[in-house]
Amino acid sequence: MPGQTMVEKILARGAGKEKVRPGDLVNVKVDLVLGNDVTAPVAIKEFARLGLERVFDPARVVLVPDHFTPNRDIPSAEQALALRRFASRYGIVHYYEVGRMGIEHALLPEQGLVLPGQIIIGADSHTCTYGALGAFATGVGSTDLAAAMALGELWFKVPPTLRFVYNGKMPKWVGGKDLILYTIGAIGVEGARYQAMEFCGPAIEALPMDGRLTMANMAIEAGGKCGYIQPDRITFEYLEGRAKSSYEAVYSDSDAVYAETYTFDVSSLEPQVAFPPSPENVHPVSKARGIRIDQVVIGSCTNGRLEDLRIAAALLKGRKVNPRVRLLVIPATQAIYRQALAEGLLEIFIDAEAAVSTPTCGPCLGGHMGILAGGEVALATTNRNFTGRMGHRDSQVYLCGPAVAAASAVAGEIIHPEEVA
Amino acid sequence: MKLEGKVWLFGDNVDTDAIIPARYLVTTDPLELARHCLEDLDANFARQVRPGDLVVAGKNFGCGSSREHAPLALKGAGVGCIIAVSFARIFYRNAVNIGLPILECPAELPAQLSPGERLQVDLDQGRIIRLAGGSEVKASPLPPFMQEILKHGGLIEYVQARLQNDGLL
Ligand code: SF4
Numbered sequence: 001m002p003g004q005t006m007v008e009k010i011l012a013r014g015a016g017k018e019k020v021r022p023g024d025l026v027n028v029k030v031d032l033v034l035g036n037d038v039t040a041p042v043a044i045k046e047f048a049r050l051g052l053e054r055v056f057d058p059a060r061v062v063l064v065p066d067h068f069t070p071n072r073d074i075p076s077a078e079q080a081l082a083l084r085r086f087a088s089r090y091g092i093v094h095y096y097e098v099g100r101m102g103i104e105h106a107l108l109p110e111q112g113l114v115l116p117g118q119i120i121i122g123a124d125s126h127t128c129t130y131g132a133l134g135a136f137a138t139g140v141g142s143t144d145l146a147a148a149m150a151l152g153e154l155w156f157k158v159p160p161t162l163r164f165v166y167n168g169k170m171p172k173w174v175g176g177k178d179l180i181l182y183t184i185g186a187i188g189v190e191g192a193r194y195q196a197m198e199f200c201g202p203a204i205e206a207l208p209m210d211g212r213l214t215m216a217n218m219a220i221e222a223g224g225k226c227g228y229i230q231p232d233r234i235t236f237e238y239l240e241g242r243a244k245s246s247y248e249a250v251y252s253d254s255d256a257v258y259a260e261t262y263t264f265d266v267s268s269l270e271p272q273v274a275f276p277p278s279p280e281n282v283h284p285v286s287k288a289r290g291i292r293i294d295q296v297v298i299g300s301c302t303n304g305r306l307e308d309l310r311i312a313a314a315l316l317k318g319r320k321v322n323p324r325v326r327l328l329v330i331p332a333t334q335a336i337y338r339q340a341l342a343e344g345l346l347e348i349f350i351d352a353e354a355a356v357s358t359p360t361c362g363p364c365l366g367g368h369m370g371i372l373a374g375g376e377v378a379l380a381t382t383n384r385n386f387t388g389r390m391g392h393r394d395s396q397v398y399l400c401g402p403a404v405a406a407a408s409a410v411a412g413e414i415i416h417p418e419e420v421a
Numbered sequence: 422m423k424l425e426g427k428v429w430l431f432g433d434n435v436d437t438d439a440i441i442p443a444r445y446l447v448t449t450d451p452l453e454l455a456r457h458c459l460e461d462l463d464a465n466f467a468r469q470v471r472p473g474d475l476v477v478a479g480k481n482f483g484c485g486s487s488r489e490h491a492p493l494a495l496k497g498a499g500v501g502c503i504i505a506v507s508f509a510r511i512f513y514r515n516a517v518n519i520g521l522p523i524l525e526c527p528a529e530l531p532a533q534l535s536p537g538e539r540l541q542v543d544l545d546q547g548r549i550i551r552l553a554g555g556s557e558v559k560a561s562p563l564p565p566f567m568q569e570i571l572k573h574g575g576l577i578e579y580v581q582a583r584l585q586n587d588g589l590l
Contacts, residue, residue, distance in 0.1 A: 025564070025566055038446045038488065038490075039487060039488065039489065041449055042449045042489050042490070042493075045449060046577050049577050049581075050577065050580065050581060050584065052584075067446075068446075068447065072447075073447070075447035075448060076447045078447075079447060122487075123487055123489075124486075124487050125485065125486045125487040125511055127487075139487040139511050140487060140511060140514060140515075141487050141488075141489040141492075141511060141514060141515035141518060141519075142489040142515075143489060143515065143518035143519055143575065143576045143577060144514060144515075144518060144576065146576075146577060147518075147576050147577070147580045150580060150584070151580065151583075155566070189434055189481065189484060190434070190480060190481040190484070190507070190509075193481060193507065193509065193510065194510050223481065223484065223509060223510075225510055278434065365443040365446075365486070366438075366442070366443045366444060367443055367444075367446075384438070384485065384486075386436045386438045386439065386485060387438070387439065387461055388438060388439075388442055388461050389438050389443075393442075393461045
């Protein structure tokens with residue numbers, strides 16, 4: 001019998017089986033379930049219909065009000081209140097209030113809640129982020145969340161796995177975001193539909209955890225069920241002093257079967273930019289040079305982590321944002337915000353005349369705090385550039401990493417960071 | 422389950438931001454959501470869709486976010502079934518979980534249909550019949566496990582039945 005991939009092994013374990021095969025329907029026990037202020041209110045309504053007195057395990061349910069918080073308006077305040085009330089009524093241990101919270105997918109790994117070998121579901125499509133730590137993590141809907149809060153288990157179809165091997169050493173100014181944008185450009189927005197994406201190779205082994213989280217985060221933009229990196233030294237170092245409980249790492253067998261293997265050489269990769277209105281319209285930054293922009297957003301669960309802010313600050317230090325441009329910097333969690341303050345990064349942003357905000361999803365989903373008017377163009381370190389994503393249906397969003405974003409904010413148009421540095 | 426309705430045609434990669442833009446995610450009421458369903462793609466849809474109408478689309482329908490508001494908006498609009506060449510996986514789960522029928526059809530079907538024509542759909546058998554002309558297209562029915570959820574009316578009803586079975590309710 002041939003071997004299994006990491007995801008197959010994790011799902012087999014969750015289902016209490018020796019082995020599973022792609023295509024098998026399995027019922028698995030989940031280690032962690034997540035909801036936010038958009039998806040949990042629907043789940044709470046559904047959960048109420050079950051008439052249960054308790055959730056399966058109050059320590060394994062995580063609720064984060066991050067999308068429209070601090071509350072945008074009265075309806076969003078009502079949604080956040082529904083979350084808060086549910087958390088208190090059911091004794092939810094990991095409920096994060098404004099001022100203590102962060103964007104869920106930056107927050108959970110940071111808090112040591114995500115561990116290798118776990119099965120994590122979240123009513124948010126970017127739950128796939130946690131694959132960066134060697135977990136099986138995938139987005140589901142609100143009704144799935146309600147069912148999982150009740151039973152502590154959920155059904156899955158075991159996905160086939162695609163293998164992505166990144167050879168070579170990444171050039172300066174190139175990071176995890178560029179690798180994943182390049183990959184989505186190569187395989188398309190449904191290139192990994194229903195499938196798992198395993199990221200590996202020398203460039204991944206050298207990639208710090210922040211960049212890994214960025215890559216796994218955007219597996220969904222290729223249609224992937226999950227994206228993951230097998231645990232290694234970088235993973236264990238990240239978990240040191242952070243992991244909330246013990247864990248058992250799981251690895252793909254050397255004779256595991258992959259549906260397909262893609263091999264890329266990254267040694268001469270340019271920073272990448274995804275043009276509207278799809279994350280698959282990816283071009284090297286040189287092809288985007290000169291595109292005028294009205295707003296730059298540095299933040300989100302994709303690129304709002306400390307490393308991203310450091311890269312942006314290095315380029316913005318002693319410079320000013322172009323007078324035509326609004327730059328918004330949104331640290332993804334309270335801890336990142338605090339650390340950026342301690343390192344003097346926030347001062348650099350403010351001196352550069354950027355608007356710096358408390359953690360929120362905000363403009364990423366066109367929620368609040370930076371909505372675009374008709375005809376406006378944004379360059380953002382977020383993950384989606386669909387029509388109307390950041391505001392008016394006639395606005396446009398280009399996606400990139402933090403270096404291109406910061407350099408372009410200074411230039412007033414999309415530019416290679418090298419030209420500003 | 423058999424359905425009959427009028428066709429609304431859409432292309433490939435219809436994303437959840439197009440089905441229901443994030444600006445409306447501050448309600449969970451299907452009827453309220455339905456008023457804005459697909460408005461950035463076709464302003465007439467929300468106004469003119471009638472109960473039982475069918476949405477037919479290309480590849481990767483429902484890609485993007487996990488918002489259940491997307492299938493809820495379509496259900497609230499009275500859509501009888503979504504027929505697409507393929508679905509994004511979270512949308513697929515969500516639709517089944519809230520009891521909104523979906524069907525995967527052959528890649529050539531959407532291009533052959535005209536907006537407004539009437540189809541008859543047999544969900545259990547995975548059959549689509551074009552009422553003008555009577556030609557029949559074979560689609561893939563949902564796996565039995567998911568048909569089971571649909572028959573209960575959705576995942577919550579299914580879980581309820583299970584909890585009752587286990588003596589937990
Ligand atoms: S930052 Fe954007 S992509 Fe990430 S969870 Fe928030 S809305 Fe979703």
